[in-house]
Amino acid sequence: MWKGRDVISIRDFKKEDIEHVLKTAERLERELKDEGALKYAGGKILATLFFEPSTRTRLSFESAMHRLGGSVIGFSEASSTSVKKGESLRDTIKTVEQYSDVIVIRHPEEGAARLAAEVADIPVINAGDGSNQHPTQTLLDLYTIKRTFGRIDGLKIGLLGDLKYGRTVHSLSEALTHYDVELYLISPELLRMPKHIVEELRDKGVKIYETSDLESVIPELDVLYATRIQKERFPDEQEYLKVKGSYVITLDLLKNAKESLKIMHPLPRVDEIHPSVDASKHAIYFRQVFSGVPVRMALLGLTLGVVE
Amino acid sequence: MSELKVTAIKEGTVIDHIPAGKGLKVIQILKLDKLNGGALLLAANVHSKKLGKKDIVKIEGRFLSEEEVNKIALIAPSATVNIVREYKVAEKFQVEIPSEIVGILRCANPNCVSNHEYTTPKFYVISKEPLKVRCHYCERTMEEKEILANL
Ligand SMILES: Nc1ncnc2c1ncn2[C@@H]1O[C@H](COP(=O)(O)OP(=O)(O)OP(=O)(O)O)[C@@H](O)[C@H]1O
Ligand SMILES: [Mg+2]
Ligand SMILES: [Zn+2]
Numbered sequence: 001m002w003k004g005r006d007v008i009s010i011r012d013f014k015k016e017d018i019e020h021v022l023k024t025a026e027r028l029e030r031e032l033k034d035e036g037a038l039k040y041a042g043g044k045i046l047a048t049l050f051f052e053p054s055t056r057t058r059l060s061f062e063s064a065m066h067r068l069g070g071s072v073i074g075f076s077e078a079s080s081t082s083v084k085k086g087e088s089l090r091d092t093i094k095t096v097e098q099y100s101d102v103i104v105i106r107h108p109e110e111g112a113a114r115l116a117a118e119v120a121d122i123p124v125i126n127a128g129d130g131s132n133q134h135p136t137q138t139l140l141d142l143y144t145i146k147r148t149f150g151r152i153d154g155l156k157i158g159l160l161g162d163l164k165y166g167r168t169v170h171s172l173s174e175a176l177t178h179y180d181v182e183l184y185l186i187s188p189e190l191l192r193m194p195k196h197i198v199e200e201l202r203d204k205g206v207k208i209y210e211t212s213d214l215e216s217v218i219p220e221l222d223v224l225y226a227t228r229i230q231k232e233r234f235p236d237e238q239e240y241l242k243v244k245g246s247y248v249i250t251l252d253l254l255k256n257a258k259e260s261l262k263i264m265h266p267l268p269r270v271d272e273i274h275p276s277v278d279a280s281k282h283a284i285y286f287r288q289v290f291s292g293v294p295v296r297m298a299l300l301g302l303t304l305g306v307v308e
Numbered sequence: 309m310s311e312l313k314v315t316a317i318k319e320g321t322v323i324d325h326i327p328a329g330k331g332l333k334v335i336q337i338l339k340l341d342k343l344n345g346g347a348l349l350l351a352a353n354v355h356s357k358k359l360g361k362k363d364i365v366k367i368e369g370r371f372l373s374e375e376e377v378n379k380i381a382l383i384a385p386s387a388t389v390n391i392v393r394e395y396k397v398a399e400k401f402q403v404e405i406p407s408e409i410v411g412i413l414r415c416a417n418p419n420c421v422s423n424h425e426y427t428t429p430k431f432y433v434i435s436k437e438p439l440k441v442r443c444h445y446c447e448r449t450m451e452e453k454e455i456l457a458n459l
Contacts, residue, residue: 009447011447088425088426089421089424089425090425090426107421108419109419109420109421109424109446110417110419110420110421110445110446110447110448111420111421111422111443111444111445111446111447112421114421114444114445115421115422115425115427115445129421129446130419130446131419132446132447132448133447196449
């Protein structure tokens, strides 16, 4: 059922699909630790097509494929390819699938991964299509929460920062509707979560609290998921600086937090989290980075049909 | 029956029960301004028992494809299509918004892959009233105003 399947949008995932990926990732993480290199994807080739640069996502997919015993071909920016000569995405995909067994694509246009999946006979995994979807980020976020707390149900999760434009928080909150969680939406007035998303979340039974006051909700939270606030979103510099200052996570701010509060961030960060927080028991954002590998191993293995 | 007398056609299509004000839009999207010689009649702001006021479009010598009927459904969900033969209504049906809209609508998102690559645009209807669709490719939603502008 997983063999040959595409991973395009978190919308396509039922709860049991998410759970299966998380379980498989956990198993592979354990096997990797016990046995070192794995051999599941021996002889298989992953093509990474990055029409737009990305360090983390591309490296972790490549690392995942190598850890599974497979190999990798691809490019990391469109300027070095025939796309520059005007080749269509369709033709690029049709060509690359002759060389590989699975494709990972990042592309600046929304819907590019969906189109690639329609064109290709081999599985396609979306590593980001414009401002639309980045499903493997969401899955690794869920995996990080699950590995840390042993569960997702029952948690109080704060989403912080740019909730209006942030693709990561939109997908994550959508995925969290499958679980019994309470969501604290913490953002400046200007960057609140779009109304239609809030309504959709409420319709699906998620308890939602919206606030702009980070400090006052800190004591409630089990997870604080921070995201970057971009300067471009603000009409003037002063407004930006004012807002930015009130959403920096410092050790001082965390004084009233639960012992068990965990802080996540999709990275790269600018100055949303003070570096002094890194060494605290609250910080799990580098562990979150690590999660990218087992989760992507699971997705590669499942879609290739080399793991169950 | 006076309305009928003035505008009777021998063969063709009558699109009835169009919400008042939408008749011209129906003519536009069916590209009826480039007609093949037959008469085109628009009765605007006609009294209607069901709608209060309605528009009617009558097209002589032309019948509609399924795609065209689906387009009408998006603009005028209340419309009925009457097929006229030998001056009589030979067939009548109510238009219906399909659950998937294929090929007849462009995506309003300029950065959508469907506006850059060879694709058949496709949308899922997530609400009929008010009309709201989601692009199969970029997953953005469009509401009535944007939909009408992109037919
Ligand atoms: N030969 C014709 N030429 C032009 N228009 C016609 C012709 N025959 C019927 N129509 C028009 O087609 C529409 C449907 O005709 P019909 O006789 O079924 O009316 P109706 O009983 O009021 O139908 P409905 O229940 O759909 O309102 C009316 O607007 C009518 O004026
Ligand atoms: Mg009538
Ligand atoms: Zn689109």
